[in-house]
Amino acid sequence: xxxxxxxxxxxxxxxxxxxxxxxxxxxxxxxxxxxxxxxxxxxxxxxxxxxxxxxxxxxxxxxxxxxxxxxxxxxxxxxxxxxxxxxxxxxxxxxxxxxxxxxxxxxxxxxxxxxxxxxxxxxxxxxxxxxxxxxxxxxxxxxxxxxxxxxxxxxxxxxxxxxxxxxxxxxxxxxxxxxxxxxxxxxxxxxxxxxxxxxxxxxxxxxxxxxxxxxxxxxxxxxxxxxxxxxxxxxxxxxxxxxxxxxxxxxxxxxxxxxxxxxxxxxxxxxxxxxxxxxxxxxxxxxxxxxxxxxxxxxxxxxxxxxxxxxxxxxxxxxxxxxxxxxxxxxxxxxxxxxxxxxxxxxxxxxxxxxxxxxxxxxxxxxxxxxxxxxxxxxxxxxxxxxxxxxxxxxxxxxxxxxxxxxxxxxxxxxxxxxxxxxxxxxxxxxxxxxxxxxxxxxxxxxxxxxxxxxxxxxxxxxx
Amino acid sequence: xxxxxxxxxxxxxxxxxxxxxxxxxxxxxxxxxxxxxxxxxxxxxxxxxxxxxxxxxxxxxxxxxxxxxxxxxxxxxxxxxxxxxxxxxxxxxxxxxxxxxxxxxxxxxxxxxxxxxxxxxxxxxxxxxxxxxxxxxxxxxxxxxxxxxxxxxxxxxxxxxxxxxxxxxxxxxxxxxxxxxxxxxxxxxxxxxxxxxxxxxxxxxxxxxxxxxxxxxxxxxxxxxxxxxxxxxxxxxxxxxxxxxxxxxxxxxxxxxxxxxxxxxxxxxxxxxxxxxxxxxxxxxxxxxxxxxxxxxxxxxxxxxxxxxxxxxxxxxxxxxxxxxxxxxxxxxxxxxxxxxxxxxxxxxxxxxxxxxxxxxxxxxxxxxxxxxxxxxxxxxxxxxxxxxxxxxxxxxxxxxxxxxxxxxxxxxxxxxxxxxxxxxxxxxxxxxxxx
Numbered sequence: 035x036x037x038x039x040x041x042x043x044x045x046x047x048x049x050x051x052x053x054x055x056x057x058x059x060x061x062x063x064x065x066x067x068x069x070x071x072x073x074x075x076x077x078x079x080x081x082x083x084x085x086x087x088x089x090x091x092x093x094x095x096x097x098x099x100x101x102x103x104x105x106x107x108x109x110x111x112x113x114x115x116x117x118x119x120x121x122x123x124x125x126x127x128x129x130x131x132x133x134x135x136x137x138x139x140x141x142x143x144x145x146x147x148x149x150x151x152x153x154x155x156x157x158x159x160x161x162x163x164x165x166x167x168x169x170x171x172x173x174x175x176x177x178x179x180x181x182x183x184x185x186x187x188x189x190x191x192x193x194x195x196x197x198x199x200x201x202x203x204x205x206x207x208x209x210x211x212x213x214x215x216x217x218x219x220x221x222x223x224x225x226x227x228x229x230x231x232x233x234x235x236x237x238x239x240x241x242x243x244x245x246x247x248x249x250x251x252x253x254x255x256x257x258x259x260x261x262x263x264x265x266x267x268x269x270x271x272x273x274x275x276x277x278x279x280x281x282x283x284x285x286x287x288x289x290x291x292x293x294x295x296x297x298x299x300x301x302x303x304x305x306x307x308x309x310x311x312x313x314x315x316x317x318x319x320x321x322x323x324x325x326x327x328x329x330x331x332x333x334x335x336x337x338x339x340x341x342x343x344x345x346x347x348x349x350x351x352x353x354x355x356x357x358x359x360x361x362x363x364x365x366x367x368x369x370x371x372x373x374x375x376x377x378x379x380x381x382x383x384x385x386x387x388x389x390x391x392x393x394x395x396x397x398x399x400x401x402x403x404x405x406x407x408x409x410x411x412x413x414x415x416x417x418x419x420x421x422x423x424x425x426x427x428x429x430x431x432x433x434x435x436x437x438x439x440x441x442x443x444x445x446x447x448x449x450x451x452x453x454x455x456x457x458x459x460x461x462x463x464x465x466x467x468x469x470x471x472x473x474x475x476x477x478x479x480x481x482x483x484x485x486x487x488x489x490x491x492x493x494x495x496x497x498x
Numbered sequence: 499x500x501x502x503x504x505x506x507x508x509x510x511x512x513x514x515x516x517x518x519x520x521x522x523x524x525x526x527x528x529x530x531x532x533x534x535x536x537x538x539x540x541x542x543x544x545x546x547x548x549x550x551x552x553x554x555x556x557x558x559x560x561x562x563x564x565x566x567x568x569x570x571x572x573x574x575x576x577x578x579x580x581x582x583x584x585x586x587x588x589x590x591x592x593x594x595x596x597x598x599x600x601x602x603x604x605x606x607x608x609x610x611x612x613x614x615x616x617x618x619x620x621x622x623x624x625x626x627x628x629x630x631x632x633x634x635x636x637x638x639x640x641x642x643x644x645x646x647x648x649x650x651x652x653x654x655x656x657x658x659x660x661x662x663x664x665x666x667x668x669x670x671x672x673x674x675x676x677x678x679x680x681x682x683x684x685x686x687x688x689x690x691x692x693x694x695x696x697x698x699x700x701x702x703x704x705x706x707x708x709x710x711x712x713x714x715x716x717x718x719x720x721x722x723x724x725x726x727x728x729x730x731x732x733x734x735x736x737x738x739x740x741x742x743x744x745x746x747x748x749x750x751x752x753x754x755x756x757x758x759x760x761x762x763x764x765x766x767x768x769x770x771x772x773x774x775x776x777x778x779x780x781x782x783x784x785x786x787x788x789x790x791x792x793x794x795x796x797x798x799x800x801x802x803x804x805x806x807x808x809x810x811x812x813x814x815x816x817x818x819x820x821x822x823x824x825x826x827x828x829x830x831x832x833x834x835x836x837x838x839x840x841x842x843x844x845x846x847x848x849x850x851x852x853x854x855x856x857x858x859x860x861x862x863x864x865x866x867x868x869x870x871x872x873x874x875x876x877x878x879x880x881x882x883x884x885x886x887x888x889x890x891x892x893x894x895x896x897x898x899x900x901x902x903x904x905x906x907x908x909x910x911x912x913x914x915x916x917x918x919x920x921x922x923x924x925x926x927x928x929x930x931x932x933x934x
Contacts, residue, residue, distance in 0.1 A: 062566070067828075071747060074587020077561070077828045080578035084566035085546065097541040102548070102565045112545070119529075119543045119612060156585050178748035214748060214865055221751055221866045262870070264893070264932030265717045295534070296634045297671050299678065375546060412860035414872075418634070418671035418680030423857035423872035423891070445861045445870040445891045445932075495861075495870045495891020495932040498717050 035060050035201075036086070036104065041193045042134050044088065044109050049195060051117040052125040053090035055355075057194040059332060060086040060104060061374045064151060066185040070163040071178070078156070085374040088113055092120070094359050098377040136199035139330075145323045147205040147233030151187035154234055159183055162209075162234075162242045169246025170213045175257060176250050178214035181242070183207070184229075192334035200334035206325065206479060207236045208468065211246050215253035222259075222442065224252030225427065229468040229479070231323045252409065252428050255440045262429060262444035262496030268404035269446065269492045270397050270432065275410045275467035277482030279489075280315060280387050282413040282422040283450035284308075288342050288350075289368070289380040290357025291474060292417035299420040299451055300348065308348045309454035312390055312487075315343040317352060319367060319383035325468035326384040326480040333369035333378055340366045342385075354380040372476025379475040386483030390460030397461060397488040404432040405444060405494055412469065420450040423495075445495035453489060461486040501525065501547055504567040505650055508551065511576055512652055518554035518592045519576075520651035522784060523547070524825045531616055532639035533623035538616060539637075550825030552592065552785075553579035559590030561828050593785055593807040595655020601781045603661040607689040608642050615640050618695050622666050625699030629672070631707060636669040638699070642690065647780075655786035663777055664690040665914075668702045674710045679874075681706030686914050688775050709853065709874055712886035715933035721849030722892065722929040723878070726911035728852045730919035733767075733836060736896055737917065738864035740794055742809030742820070742831045749865045751897060752800060760800045761900035764841050767795035769804065769820070771834035777918040778834045784823035789834070792818050798900075804831050835912075837920030842908035844925050851876040851883065852892060867896040873931075890933035902927040 041058050048056035063083040069076045086109060087100040099116040101108055117123040166181035188204040208229030215222050226248040228240040271279050284300070292298035300308060309315075319337025321327050331337050333355050341349050353361070354369035357380045370381035398406070406429060413424025426444035430437045466483030499507065501523055512519035525547040532540040550563040553576070560583030562575040583590075623638030642665070648658035665686035672679050683702040687693060724732070744750045752760065761767075771789035773779050782788050785807055793801055803809070806821030809831055822832035854874040861871035870893035876883045907923035 070587075072587075075585050076588065076747075078582035078585060079561040079563070079828050080575070080582060081562060081826055082564040082566055082571055082575065083826075084564070084571070095537070095539055095541075098544070099542070100544040100546065102546055102567075112543075115543050116541070119541050120538075156581060160585060180747070223863060223865050261893075264891070264930060266934060292636070295636050297636045297669075297680070375544065377540070377542070412857075414857040414860070416680040416682075416856070418636070419678045421680075421856070421872070421874075421888070423861065425857060425860035425870070443863075443868050443870040443893055445857065445872060445893065447857075447872040447889060447891050449889070493889055493891065493932060493934070495872070495893050496930070497893060498719050498930040498932060 035062055035189060035191050038136060040106050043106065044113060045134060045195050047110060047113060048090050050127050052122045052127045053092055055091040055195055057089045057192065057333065058086060059374055060191045061188060063186060063188040067182065068159055068163060069180060069182045070167050071180050073164065073167065075160055083373060087374040087377065088116065089377050090116065094356065096356060096377060100374050134195065135197050136193060137197050138199045141202050141329055144329050145231040145327050148235045149233035151185065151205055151233065162237050166209060166211050166242035166246040169243035170211055170250040172247060172250045173254055175215045175217050175254060176213055177216045179246065180212045181246065182210045184210065192330065192332065194334060198334040200330040202329050204231065204328060205233055206231050207233055209236060209240060209242060209245055211249040213249040213253040215257040217257055220257060222253055222256035224249045224256060227468070229325045231325060231327050255428055256442045259440035259442040262441040262494060264494065264496045264498040266491050266493050268401050269489050269494065270404065270406045271487045271489065272408040273463050273485050274465040275469065275482060276407065276487065277386055277484040278410050278413050278424050278469065280484060281382065281385055281482045282415040282424055283448065283453045284315060285382050285385050286415045287417045287420060287450055288352055290351050290353045290361055290363065291379045293351050294357050294360035298417040303348050306348055307346050308451065309343055309346045310457045311346045312457045312460050313343055313346055313454060314388035316341050316388055317382055317385040321384050324384045324466065324481050331367045331369045332371045335365060335367040335369065337367040337383060352380045352382065354378055370475060370478045372478055376475040379473065381473060381475060381478055382471060382480050384466060384481035386464065386466055387460060387487060389462045389464040389485045392459040392461045394461045394463060394486045397459060397486055398432055398437065399435045401432045401435055406430040406432050406437050407444065407446065415450065422450050423447045441496065443496055447493045447495060453492065456490040458488040458490050499567045501567065504549055504572055507569070508572050508576060509650060509652060512553065517580060518652050520552040520592050520655065520785065522550040522823060522825050523648045525646045527644045530639060530641045531619040532637045533619045534635055534637060536620065536624065538619065548825040550823065551575055551579045552829065553583050554590065554592045555580050555583040557589050557591065558583045558586040560586060563825050590808060592651060592653050595651045595653045595786045598655065598657025598782050598786055600657065601659040603659055603779055604644065608644055608662055608664055610690045615690065618693060621695040622668060622699050625696045626668050626670050626702060629703050629707065631672045631674050632670050632703065633673045634671045638668045641665045641667060649786050657782060657786065659781050661780065663688055664693060666693055666695060666698045668699065672706050672710060677710045677712065679706050679709045684914065686777055688777065708876065709886045712888035715850065715887040715890040715931055717931065717933050719928045719930055722926045723846060723849060723851040724924045724926060725851065725853050726909060726921045726923060727913050728855050729838065729921035729924045730913040731855050731858055731915065732896060733838065733919045733921060734915045735858065735862045735864055735869065737833050737836060739867060740804050742803040742805035742813065745803050746809045746812050751867050755800055758800055759798045760897060761795055761798040762903040763797045764903050764906045765795055765798050765900055766839040767836065768793050768839060769833045769836045773835050776835035777912060777914055780834060783819045783821040785821040785829065787817055787819035787821060789819045804833055806831050833917045835918045835920065837910065838906065838922065840908040840910045840922045841906035844905040844907040844923055846878050846881050848879050850887065850931060851878055869893060869896060890931055893930050893932065899926055
């Protein structure tokens with residue numbers, strides 16, 4: 035994408051301007067979105083993102099610029115604007131002399147697609163979307179269905195003054211179905227949205243018709259559901275996207291972005307018991323073709339498997355370069371960003387609660403009255419206070435150990451550290467699911483995961 | 499190529515290929531200065547531009563965009579847009595356009611020297627730290643954005659405008675005893691000179707400090723006082739039901755209710771893209787329709803959806819000039835400066851002042867308009883705030899909430915979400931609260 039001489043010229047000039055470290059991140063990404071509704075293609079969009087970000091460190095002070103002009107003049111102009119904004123333009127530092135010896139690591143294609151981005155025509159995609167849409171039309175109450183296909187092919191290059199030169203082609207595909215069910219004045223929705231770091235072979239893993247059916251069944255369940263009860267109850271959280279509970283309640287609290295500034299309630303707690311012994315929590319950027327996997331992070335470091343919490347004991351944070359400089363913790367390949375318009379910060383990749391020993395039935399057995407949060411929506415957290423929430427997309431009442439009538443509109447709220455201590459048991463059925471996570475460096479694809487988990491009590495927001 | 503050259507090239511190529519084409523071009527500049535512990539820790543200075551294409555081929559519409567302005571990339575975008583159009587299953591057309599002029603809605607708003615902006619970021623952060631209960635500052639800073647948006651089409655549309663805004667922001671943790679709260683705040687305006695770092699920092703601190711030493715809230719139904727920011731967030735959810743596009747796609751509960759009373763008489767909702775200091779004012783919308791003040795709900799009666807040319811034609815309504823599109827997206831509809839009109843009959847008596855809502859993106863359903871979201875707030879008795887409350891969720895349905903509005907304050911304030919939303923404090927007869 036960029037010639038080594040050009041990148042070297044930019045990095046050398048940054049060092050002459052007094053920077054301790056400089057990094058170039060360049061990106062050329064093709065994106066495609068197609069949406070089907072009422073048996074036909076409703077909208078189709080193709081796009082080409084093309085830009086570069088330059089990041090400089092002066093100690094722990096960070097300056098960042100981005101531009102769409104990737105010529106030598108364009109990049110040097112962006113750099114000079116940055117140096118003059120900091121007030122260091124014209125500084126001449128000896129370290130800018132001599133060449134850089136880039137260590138070029140060849141991509142291994144760990145998450146390479148079987149069906150490349152350019153293969154198969156639009157009609158093939160349209161036919162699969164029509165199957166998904168038709169798959170959702172399982173009852174007269176289903177009034178509206180939307181099936182969308184999102185495809186990205188990102189080419190990234192990361193190079194820095196330590197000689198890192200990393201290139202990666204990242205292909206991601208996601209199918210998304212929204213179903214709207216209506217009866218009288220009552221309107222409810224259901225969603226399904228499988229996605230992986232792969233090409234159109236996604237359709238083999240998740241047949242479009244079945245994805246459509248899943249969204250529709252959820253909409254119909256919600257149509258029959260009564261408003262969730264309000265109060266504090268035991269909650270069994272379902273596998274897969276249920277992992278968003280821990281993503282919000284603990285994951286964000288372990289990113290050095292908050293930890294380094296003591297703005298996380300879990301800062302300075304390495305080696306301490308922070309959760310019940312049932313909690314082993316892992317962030318793994320290497321899972322083959324997982325939605326949140328990459329070979330290198332957006333700072334050019336190989337991603338890795340990081341055990342964050344082991345049987346309740348805090349083992350590691352998620353550490354990016356700035357986090358490492360501020361805390362001294364070793365980097366974990368966790369520097370991520372949405373695109374070239376963001377400087378990277380420490381972020382989750384594929385984060386999941388490890389399976390436990392319990393049988394799924396055992397989790398329900400002792401519950402007199404509680405909530406089964408089978409499918410989850412998204413959530414949010416304030417790391418500084420640990421206050422988090424997440425929405426239940428499909429829920430049921432548990433009565434005397436049995437799963438009974440569906441309820442809708444449940445929002446679970448709490449404080450992360452308290453919830454971590456209230457995890458009673460985890461079952462053996464670990465599943466992961468894709469989502470988009472928004473934070474300081476934008477929205478990045480992540481997987482969340484867990485087996486069935488029993489939490490002794492959580493505040494359930496519903497109708498009082 | 500420069501943006502100008504790229505624009506001319508694409509329009510010429512489109513005509514050669516027998517296509518109708520509309521070009522949305524956007525250039526943006528961003529400056530962000532983040533301070534921490536008395537020094538600047540992050541400076542961001544950036545430029546971005548791109549070209550969005552909407553093409554009509556054989557009576558159907560397709561989209562593409564590019565940030566790379568080489569001839570190859572432009573040809574690629576044009577071909578992709580054409581193919582996307584040809585596969586489309588529905589008829590669509592580019593509107594007839596006209597010259598729209600060149601407008602400057604920003605003027606000298608951001609013209610202060612960089613050193614003054616750095617000083618403002620540092621002053622804000624310093625003033626946030628002045629309270630001993632502030633245990634850590636993640637960031638205190640200054641942000642500005644300047645944007646030029648232009649539109650050209652083979653159908654005669656042609657025009658551009660320049661706009662922008664300046665903002666102070668802060669994120670910090672406050673603690674007293676065992677009680678810990680995190681504040682995140684943002685205050686935006688059209689002029690750098692009008693920002694007041696010291697006063698804004700004080701306001702940020704006070705908004706978070708009053709939530710310290712909160713007690714759990716007992717589950718029950720209480721009167722709710724929704725502060726301006728909270729109500730503005732709910733308006734952003736309601737805006738999706740007001741969208742002509744969502745109505746057309748069967749995703750609005752307001753479909754079929756034009757002319758009906760959908761809210762309390764105290765509710766008058768206006769979208770005004772022509773407001774002189776409106777954060778997101780604009781002279782024309784994303785497809786070149788001149789904008790105008792639109793009364794959406796008047797004394798509880800629902801008057802109109804927010805339309806673009808496509809949704810208005812399909813539903814047989816009048817186009818309100820609410821086409822929304824970034825160069826990276828497809829044509830949609832949406833508000834600019836949407837606000838609830840102040841009334842001034844609000845007095846605190848008893849209930850919960852809801853100061854903040856969290857998790858709205860997941861906990862509020864824009865189709866059913868049901869919501870169940872985490873909240874922070876204050877307990878009020880005998881007209882006075884007694885203590886803060888926490889660890890609870892508030893739920894209901896937005897249309898039922900609008901029906902239950904029993905008072906509206908006069909403290910109109912604006913918040914920037916996907917659009918600018920404004921509201922005074924609103925009292926709602928009863929909402930459902932889940933807690934201890």
